[in-house]
Amino acid sequence: MEDLKLHGSIFSPFTWRVIWALKLKGLNFEFIQEDMTNKSDLLLKYNPVYKKIPVLVHGGKPIVESSIILEYIEETWPQNPLLPVDPYEKAVARFWSKFADDKILTLYYGFFMKVGEEQEKAVQEGLEILRNLEEHGLGDKKFFGGETIGLADVGLGWIAYWLNVLEEIVGIKLLEESKFPRLFEWTNNFKEISIIKENLPDRDEMMAFLKSRYDGLRVFFSHVG
Ligand SMILES: N[C@@H](CCC(=O)N[C@@H](CS)C(=O)NCC(=O)O)C(=O)O
Structure with a gap:
């Protein structure tokens, strides 16, 4: 078995990208939940530059x-490829x-x-970002990667899940x-993939976490505004 550990947070979309890629490759790993308000010594040791x-x-x-981790995963474990072979594609x-x-x-963060x-x-x-994704990214394809899920789908996957929670909190x-x-x-296609469906964060937990951040921000803005 691979010696793989992932330091992340269940509330981080960057973390979920990596979880999805590892799961799509069929890899087992140990997940270590980090507390961003109290970063562990190991995290500071492993990522001394950005922490x-x-x-x-x-x-x-x-x-x-995360994007470099995705490329590393793709290069190290070529099964169930996330990138096409053709250099142009x-x-x-x-x-x-x-x-x-x-x-x-x-x-x-913008609207949130x-x-x-x-x-x-x-x-x-x-809206402009979504328009670009709709018109130029997806076109008539099922996934950004074509008929099957690929690197861009994994990178953008948070939109399929988080955005709706953020929208509900903000009311936009x-x-x-x-x-x-x-x-x-x-x-819907993204969330229908069985590996993704089995590996989504708990919506209520996400909602509670993001709502408390949002409410905290409103209190902050009411003081400075
Ligand atoms: N560019 C980074 C961004 C990662 C990122 O922003 N992580 C956040 C959590 S979602 C974090 O660690 N924040 C802690 C901090 O900024 O101190 C990546 O793609 O991995």
Whole structure:
């Protein structure tokens, strides 16, 4: 058996990317839940530069940054490939995977963590991100990876799950089926994959965690605003 440990948090979309990739590869690993308010010595040792999760530790060696971890997993365990063989298709898959990386914070934190005009601006930016994914990323494909789930799907997978929880808390809907029918369908296709379905965070737990963060932020804004 592989000596694999994943330091992460069940509340972190970056962590879930890695969990999904490991599970899709059929790998067993030990999961170590990190407390971001009290980072462990091991986390600081493994990721001294960014001090962030996730960290995958393979045979005692740490790999950090979720997108790099995904590439490492793909290269190390080629079964159930997440990337196509063709160099051009691979480049396209990596483009959307990078897009997922570049835009995650804009989409996630923008409308969740901002208020007033800044939030309105963030909503517009968020819609533009979804539009790009719908029109240029997915097109007529079932998954970003084509007929089967791939690297970009795993990178973007949080949208299929988190976004809806965030929307419910904030009371703003971004991913409307009428506006983004293909992307909406993709969220269902993603969650229908049995390995993904069996490995989703508990919605109530997520809701409680994110709601407490959101309420804390509203209190903060009411003091500074
Ligand atoms: N670019 C990093 C981002 C990871 C990230 O932001 N992790 C958050 C949790 S979701 C974290 O560790 N935050 C702790 C901190 O910023 O101190 C990746 O893709 O792995």
